[in-house]
Amino acid sequence: MRRWPGTHFSPPSTTELHYLWAAEFDRIVIERQRGTSALQVEQKLTIALEVSERCLVMGHGQIVFEGTPAALKADAYIRKEWLEV
Secondary structure, X not given: OEOOOOOOOOOOOHHHHHHHHHHHHHHHHXXXXXXXXOOEOOOOHHHHHHHOOOEEEEEOOEEEEXXXXXXXXXXXXXXXXXXOO
């Protein structure tokens, strides 16, 4: 499981986050080629959908969706009920 070090003190801006994700994405690709899996907890859905092979959405401590980024994009109920403000 990964998280950005120090983000609880000063969260990165969206621009900084995209820059950090670009570097992290390169590392994730290398790790995948080595057969390593990674769990990334991400609140920014657009970023999560760009780098994920599988997505899980949790609500009230339960998994309410599990599938591919494409399936999550296509599931209007899950998006409306759990992901939109």
